[in-house]
Amino acid sequence: MELNNLDLKIWRGDAKSGELVSYRVPVREGMVVLDAVLWVQANMAADLAVRWNCKAAKCGSCSAEVQGFPRLMCKTPIADYGNQVTVRPMKAFPLIKDLVTDVSWNYEVNKEIPPFTPSEKDLTTSEPWRMQQQDVERSMEFRKCIECFLCQDVCHVLRAHDLKSAFYGPRFFVRIASLEMHPKDVLDRRPLLKGKAGLGLCNVSKCCTEVCPEHIKITDNAIIPLKERMDDVYFDPIRWLINRRKPRVKNASSG
Amino acid sequence: MDFVSATYETVETDVLVLGAGGAGLRGAIAAAEGGARVLVVCKSLLGKAHTVMAEGGVAAAMHNVAYQDSWEVHFADTMKGGKLINNWRMAELHAKESPERVLELERWGAVFDRTWQGRIHQRPFGAHTYPRLAHIGDRTGLELIRTLQDRAVHTKGVDVHMEVTAFKLLTADGRVVGALAYRRADGSLIMYRCGAVLLASGGAGKMYRVTSNSWESTGDGVALAYDVGAQLRDMEMVQFHPTGMVWPAGVRGILVTEGVRGEGGVLRNKDGERFMERYDHERMELSSRDVVARAINSEVNAGRGTPHGGAYLDITHRKPEFIKSKLPSMYEQFLKLAKVDITKEPMEVAPTLHYMMAGVRVEPETGATNVAGLYAAGELASGLHGANRLGGNSLSDLLVFGKRAGDAAAEAAKRSPKSDNTKIEPAQVDEAVAALMAPFDKPAGESPFALQAEIQDVMSAHAPIVREASGLEAGLEKIQDLRARAMVCGTGGSQTRAFNPGWHTAWDIQSMLVNAEALLRSALERKESRGAHARSDYPKTDDRLASVNFVIEKTPHGMLVKAEPIPTMPGHLAEILHRSYATYTPEATE
Numbered sequence: 001m002e003l004n005n006l007d008l009k010i011w012r013g014d015a016k017s018g019e020l021v022s023y024r025v026p027v028r029e030g031m032v033v034l035d036a037v038l039w040v041q042a043n044m045a046a047d048l049a050v051r052w053n054c055k056a057a058k059c060g061s062c063s064a065e066v067q068g069f070p071r072l073m074c075k076t077p078i079a080d081y082g083n084q085v086t087v088r089p090m091k092a093f094p095l096i097k098d099l100v101t102d103v104s105w106n107y108e109v110n111k112e113i114p115p116f117t118p119s120e121k122d123l124t125t126s127e128p129w130r131m132q133q134q135d136v137e138r139s140m141e142f143r144k145c146i147e148c149f150l151c152q153d154v155c156h157v158l159r160a161h162d163l164k165s166a167f168y169g170p171r172f173f174v175r176i177a178s179l180e181m182h183p184k185d186v187l188d189r190r191p192l193l194k195g196k197a198g199l200g201l202c203n204v205s206k207c208c209t210e211v212c213p214e215h216i217k218i219t220d221n222a223i224i225p226l227k228e229r230m231d232d233v234y235f236d237p238i239r240w241l242i243n244r245r246k247p248r249v250k251n252a253s254s255g
Numbered sequence: 256m257d258f259v260s261a262t263y264e265t266v267e268t269d270v271l272v273l274g275a276g277g278a279g280l281r282g283a284i285a286a287a288e289g290g291a292r293v294l295v296v297c298k299s300l301l302g303k304a305h306t307v308m309a310e311g312g313v314a315a316a317m318h319n320v321a322y323q324d325s326w327e328v329h330f331a332d333t334m335k336g337g338k339l340i341n342n343w344r345m346a347e348l349h350a351k352e353s354p355e356r357v358l359e360l361e362r363w364g365a366v367f368d369r370t371w372q373g374r375i376h377q378r379p380f381g382a383h384t385y386p387r388l389a390h391i392g393d394r395t396g397l398e399l400i401r402t403l404q405d406r407a408v409h410t411k412g413v414d415v416h417m418e419v420t421a422f423k424l425l426t427a428d429g430r431v432v433g434a435l436a437y438r439r440a441d442g443s444l445i446m447y448r449c450g451a452v453l454l455a456s457g458g459a460g461k462m463y464r465v466t467s468n469s470w471e472s473t474g475d476g477v478a479l480a481y482d483v484g485a486q487l488r489d490m491e492m493v494q495f496h497p498t499g500m501v502w503p504a505g506v507r508g509i510l511v512t513e514g515v516r517g518e519g520g521v522l523r524n525k526d527g528e529r530f531m532e533r534y535d536h537e538r539m540e541l542s543s544r545d546v547v548a549r550a551i552n553s554e555v556n557a558g559r560g561t562p563h564g565g566a567y568l569d570i571t572h573r574k575p576e577f578i579k580s581k582l583p584s585m586y587e588q589f590l591k592l593a594k595v596d597i598t599k600e601p602m603e604v605a606p607t608l609h610y611m612m613a614g615v616r617v618e619p620e621t622g623a624t625n626v627a628g629l630y631a632a633g634e635l636a637s638g639l640h641g642a643n644r645l646g647g648n649s650l651s652d653l654l655v656f657g658k659r660a661g662d663a664a665a666e667a668a669k670r671s672p673k674s675d676n677t678k679i680e681p682a683q684v685d686e687a688v689a690a691l692m693a694p695f696d697k698p699a700g701e702s703p704f705a706l707q708a709e710i711q712d713v714m715s716a717h718a719p720i721v722r723e724a725s726g727l728e729a730g731l732e733k734i735q736d737l738r739a740r741a742m743v744c745g746t747g748g749s750q751t752r753a754f755n756p757g758w759h760t761a762w763d764i765q766s767m768l769v770n771a772e773a774l775l776r777s778a779l780e781r782k783e784s785r786g787a788h789a790r791s792d793y794p795k796t797d798d799r800l801a802s803v804n805f806v807i808e809k810t811p812h813g814m815l816v817k818a819e820p821i822p823t824m825p826g827h828l829a830e831i832l833h834r835s836y837a838t839y840t841p842e843a844t845e
Contacts, residue, residue, distance in 0.1 A: 014753070028503070028504050028505065029503050029504065030502065030505050030506065030592070030593070031503070031505045032506075032592070035505040041756055041757075042702075042704035042705075042708075043704075046703070046704065046746060046747020046748055046749060046757025046760075047746070047747065047748070047751055047754075047755045047756065047757050047758075049753075049754035049755070050756070051299070051300070052469070053303045053305075053307075053471060054303075054305075054307060054308050055469065055506075055509065056506075056509045056510065056588060057584075057587070057588065057591070058307050058308055058394070058396075058397065058584065059302075059303045059307045059469075060303070061299065061300065075591055075592070077591075077592075096440050096753075097440075097753055097754040098754070100754055102440075103300070104417070107301060107408075107415075107417075110405070110408065111408050111409070115364070115406070115409040116363060116405070118362065122362075123362065128317075128358055128361075128374060129361060129362075129373075131373050132369060132373050133369040136366045136368075136369060139366050140392075143366055143391070143397075143398060144394065144397075146307070146397065147302055182364065182366065
């Protein structure tokens with residue numbers, strides 16, 4: 001059932017140059033932006049570069065900016081926009097081609113975060129672990145992350161200031177929170193948060209929370225509690241005095 | 256353009272893993288722990304592999320919920336579900352080792368849903384006698400892949416090449432010693448040289464029109480293995496998942512987890528009848544997937560389907576909070592994509608091509624193929640699931656056999672000759688590169704996307720849920736015709752090698768055609784109905800074929816299918832199959 005035609009403008013080009021190109025796409029009921037982009041690829045521009053996989057909002061591949069807003073294209077109905085939609089690649093990452101950006105920096109950051117570290121006792125016991133549902137739920141919220149990197153894209157520290165060398169970005173605060181709030185993890189990543197991760201640069205504007213397709217409360221549930229933990233060690237004046245007498249934090253590298 | 260003398264970068268490693276889903280990552284970790292340098296090569300970004308689509312859970316007889324469960328019952332369920340043509344040794348290893356693999360994941364940081372005693376919770380699932388699926392809401396696959404991904408990148412010796420597509424396995428003196436690949440971003444070529452290759456690149460669902468699979472699932476691994484002489488097995492066996500979304504058209508085929516039925520969802524036809532009563536009155540909605548898929552198919556064909564040609568799946572009798580906590584991504588998926596609130600309205604569902612039981616023939620203990628230096632694990636390996644896979648057995652398959660194949664590949668790499676002593680015939684390389692680049696020389700060639708769509712139409716029409724000889728034969732003819740056309744296919748117009756999906760698809764369809772032909776030929780040979788393979792001209796199960804696998808080999812004259820007897824099951828395993836097991840009744844506490 002064809003309802004009408006969509007004027008789909010897609011940014012075409014590479015790191016050197018590019019422009020918005022207009023395509024007329026027949027709209028079917030229930031169509032999402034990714035359907036329209038793939039229709040253009042199959043029928044009008046076979047070399048149109050776009051990432052996608054599951055088409056069910058589970059893999060986080062098809063991130064782009066739809067009418068200027070960072071979204072998963074597979075989850076964005078055309079009907080929300082009328083008969084004109086503009087799609088551009090994520091702005092915070094270097095462009096490879098068309099809608100595809102170089103997100104490899106994110107994978108490098110992940111390598112720097114010390115992984116899940118249980119205690120020696122938990123690691124060596126032959127008994128299966130016991131944990132209560134209410135204790136694992138905090139970590140679970142963060143583990144819903146599908147690594148679409150839309151939060152990284154919208155974060156002004158990365159987007160406007162390009163401070164990738166000094167700031168890990170919301171995705172990786174969520175990652176660190178999932179580890180720090182895992183009931184069996186014993187490592188202290190606060191020195192990392194204060195150091196290379198650059199948590200202090202976040203000014204809690206909550207843009208990341210707004211774009212998260214998994215509805216993770218990134219700012220409220222991950223970033224602010226991490227900031228509180230960090231402040232406890234580094235910015236509590238009484239603690240500061242005690243720390244001057246005996247250094248206490250056994251830790252992950254502060255980078 | 257002269258690509259034959261193309262330059263390529265050479266990269267050396269011990270174990271080359273093709274594919275970064277559950278099996279590839281688990282294999283990579285195992286191989287690195289065995290002392291090998293490991294390179295994981297994947298077609299997409301890391302963490303996006305099809306494993307993330309697994310929703311319901313991972314099957315492991317940990318008896319956390321039903322104390323009666325044991326590896327024996329899991330073994331019996333798997334064999335019965337597979338209609339006995341499974342490799343019984345794989346089914347045994349899988350049932351025995353999956354609990355250990357799941358607990359190991361937890362120690363690597365995976366966070367499973369808990370029982371009230373704090374153990375890993377297990378949910379009921381189709382054709383599992385007891386609640387057996389360890390899960391995290393309905394996003395178990397994501398948890399599994401993220402845990403393995405983090406473990407792998409923090410394991411010494413593991414490196415990853417993302418968005419690189421392997422298009423040829425290289426052999427020397429009869430063993431696999433490397434692979435040719437190209438980088439998506441700029442189209443540059445890489446020659447990998449290694450001691451052993453672990454294939455773990457998943458299924459071929461994309462050869463069907465309605466599928467839960469992504470663009471990646473084009474059967475590359477099966478085609479690469481077949482090309483160097485590896486045997487394929489049970490190629491007629493592909494699984495239609497009973498419940499895919501049917502409406503709106505754009506989302507047709509997207510998976511609706513079996514977890515919906517596991518948590519109490521019921522199926523109804525347009526008359527409101529709970530029709531599973533007529534197909535399997537004992538197990539009802541939790542019958543095996545082949546049975547439920549055929550039941551929905553029959554209801555639709557009999558004119559009792561929903562407006563969009565499916566069945567209603569209803570879980571509205573459960574409390575909204577329960578649904579949202581146990582099936583959060585289903586709730587979100589229907590609300591967002593179909594504007595259906597599943598706490599208030601039923602879902603419309605129909606079968607969608609979901610999984611290949613079919614695949615490369617492997618040794619049960621090691622994942623070794625019949626070609627030296629080549630190992631396989633995960634969806635592209637055959638044997639464990641026989642004629643039908645039980646839900647939840649796929650994730651455990653990835654873990655158990657991914658590890659085994661990774662261990663074995665690392666050992667093989669140690670024994671294999673040093674790569675500077677192996678001589679790869681240049682003709683092998685030139686020929687493969689020329690084939691990859693051929694579409695660029697045909698600016699007016701057919702569109703690869705149009706050809707891909709035609710393959711999907713042929714397979715959907717000629718090898719559907721219920722098959723028959725004349726349809727399969729006609730399908731085979733069409734596939735051969737498509738093969739000829741694919742030889743002269745273009746890129747869809749563009750000459751760029753940089754991130755060019757048209758060019759990539761021209762390559763993908765070559766893999767799909769190998770899988771499609773193998774499926775049609777095997778399906779013609781299996782003259783009976785068994786598990787996922789149903790034939791209207793042979794509607795009965797033939798007991799004589801319970802001990803036969805169909806094996807495919809590459810010969811100079813093309814694809815050869817032969818019937819091969821399955822070794823007799825040892826007495827102690829056969830006895831397990833014949834026991835009867837107590838029915839599970841939930842305890843008050845759960």
